[in-house]
Amino acid sequence: MTVEYRDVCYRIGDRMILDHLNLRVEEGETLVLLGRSGSGKTTALKMANSLISSTSGTVLVDGKPTTGWDPVRLRRSIGYVIQDVGLFPHYTVQRNVGLVPELEGWPADRIAARTEELLDKVGLDPGLYGPRYPRQLSGGQRQRVGVARALAADPSLLLFDEPFGALDPVTRVELQRQFLELRRTFGKTSLFVTHDVHEALKLGSRIALLSEGRLVQDLPPAEFLKSSHPEARAFLECLN
Amino acid sequence: MRPGLFDELLELTLDHIWLCSLAMLFAVLIAVPLGILISRRVSLQAPVLAFANVLQTIPSLALFGFLIPIPVIGGIGRRTAIVALILFALLPILRNTVVGIQSVDAAVRESALAMGLSPWQLLTMVELPLSVRSILTGIRIATVTTIGTATIAAAIGGGGLGVFIFRGVASVDTTLILAGAVPAALLALAADWGLGWIEQKLSPFSS
Ligand SMILES: Nc1ncnc2c1ncn2[C@@H]1O[C@H](COP(=O)(O)OP(=O)(O)OP(=O)(O)O)[C@@H](O)[C@H]1O
Ligand SMILES: [Mg+2]
Numbered sequence: 001m002t003v004e005y006r007d008v009c010y011r012i013g014d015r016m017i018l019d020h021l022n023l024r025v026e027e028g029e030t031l032v033l034l035g036r037s038g039s040g041k042t043t044a045l046k047m048a049n050s051l052i053s054s055t056s057g058t059v060l061v062d063g064k065p066t067t068g069w070d071p072v073r074l075r076r077s078i079g080y081v082i083q084d085v086g087l088f089p090h091y092t093v094q095r096n097v098g099l100v101p102e103l104e105g106w107p108a109d110r111i112a113a114r115t116e117e118l119l120d121k122v123g124l125d126p127g128l129y130g131p132r133y134p135r136q137l138s139g140g141q142r143q144r145v146g147v148a149r150a151l152a153a154d155p156s157l158l159l160f161d162e163p164f165g166a167l168d169p170v171t172r173v174e175l176q177r178q179f180l181e182l183r184r185t186f187g188k189t190s191l192f193v194t195h196d197v198h199e200a201l202k203l204g205s206r207i208a209l210l211s212e213g214r215l216v217q218d219l220p221p222a223e224f225l226k227s228s229h230p231e232a233r234a235f236l237e238c239l240n
Numbered sequence: 241m242r243p244g245l246f247d248e249l250l251e252l253t254l255d256h257i258w259l260c261s262l263a264m265l266f267a268v269l270i271a272v273p274l275g276i277l278i279s280r281r282v283s284l285q286a287p288v289l290a291f292a293n294v295l296q297t298i299p300s301l302a303l304f305g306f307l308i309p310i311p312v313i314g315g316i317g318r319r320t321a322i323v324a325l326i327l328f329a330l331l332p333i334l335r336n337t338v339v340g341i342q343s344v345d346a347a348v349r350e351s352a353l354a355m356g357l358s359p360w361q362l363l364t365m366v367e368l369p370l371s372v373r374s375i376l377t378g379i380r381i382a383t384v385t386t387i388g389t390a391t392i393a394a395a396i397g398g399g400g401l402g403v404f405i406f407r408g409v410a411s412v413d414t415t416l417i418l419a420g421a422v423p424a425a426l427l428a429l430a431a432d433w434g435l436g437w438i439e440q441k442l443s444p445f446s447s
């Protein structure tokens with residue numbers, strides 16, 4: 001799947017949250033949205049699965065404006081890791097992970113196998129954590145369940161909103177490694193939000209830098225490192 | 241014990257239970273869907289809750305009286321009594337349905353939509369299971385109040401344990417008043433306990 005932002009603005013009152021965003025995510029690419037807190041990253045992401053509608057401009061998914069999609073169909077084909085995780089508190093971990101397959105009517109044994117595989121992949125013992133409820137997990141564990149849930153029904157587009165934010169550095173590196181592996185094997189299109197420049201350089205095939213709702217840089221990591229834009233420099237200075 | 245008192249007590253108690261159950265059934269059937277509706281239409285929320293609030297502040301005897309001259313639902317008798325009891329029971333159920341649905345974590349609601357739940361699935365798979373406890377609390381409060389208020393239904397010929405109370409007051413017979421009041425109080429306690437138990441059982445996860 002491809003995603004394209006065409007002259008997208010988002011306004012709340014007279015505040016410009018997104019200011020004429022033009023951006024294209026190609027098939028198989030991992031575009032990292034980098035920016036400070038409040039720069040509009042989450043807002044841009046939520047437009048791709050139609051959780052937010054732009055004030056003006058068009059967001060196209062697979063070449064079709066999101067307004068022309070059936071929102072339920074659109075969202076079922078997109079895996080979304082929300083910044084606040086948002087697991088269902090009344091579902092066990094395994095049922096949370098198997099949610100979209102369940103909605104899609106997969107047979108129970110296939111859901112169970114898939115759930116187990118994914119929990120394993122994000123480093124949670126399925127036998128131990130599967131039957132638990134979200135409130136019985138740590139913040140980092142919940143976040144990993146959120147990642148597993150997003151991947152469950154094999155979506156063709158992935159939206160990640162700071163998915164590794166609450167993790168310890170060791171698990172974080174481990175999940176980043178798995179993310180890269182996933183990308184290598186499946187080549188899924190992803191939009192990945194972070195404010196960690198390390199993570200951006202490591203995971204992105206391209207880095208789009210947002211500053212106060214405006215796209216100020218859009219470069220592959222190697223070129224981003226050499227950027228002379230003041231906002232890019234500000235981020236790169238965090239590297240030392 | 242006076243002859244025949246026990247038989248009449250049994251009959252009036254069952255009558256009372258029937259009266260309250262019928263009123264509560266209709267109150268739930270009206271208030272829960274209405275609560276769901278106004279939790280989605282914020283503009284309707286204030287007026288609907290205000291209206292239910294006003295209904296509840298009308299002194300119960302007066303409301304019974306107001307209904308008598310109204311055609312179809314009014315008149316002397318059981319139907320009017322049930323209508324009045326329904327009106328009184330609406331507010332707690334309505335309010336608790338709205339509160340329950342609105343207290344669902346915004347992140348949970350958002351992720352549900354992002355996973356591609358339809359609005360109906362959002363309601364039945366997420367919002368209702370997570371607010372079932374709050375709704376049941378509303379139903380319990382309404383039931384307990386209804387059992388008490390229903391004793392006044394006898395004033396307009398609605399039957400129930402109030403028959404004893406009114407007869408007792410008229411003839412200054414304390415035994416008769418107690419024969420109406422004590423079973424009514426016990427019924428209220430039993431309902432409170434029983435519904436409280438169901439609340440515990442049905443809550444999506446015991447906390
Ligand atoms: N519902 C809203 N009402 C008012 N302002 C909002 C709303 N949602 C977002 N904003 C504002 O829009 C701006 C962009 O928010 P957004 O969530 O996209 O930032 P972000 O880049 O994801 O930040 P963070 O890294 O902290 O998650 C912020 O200044 C925020 O205060
Ligand atoms: Mg954000």
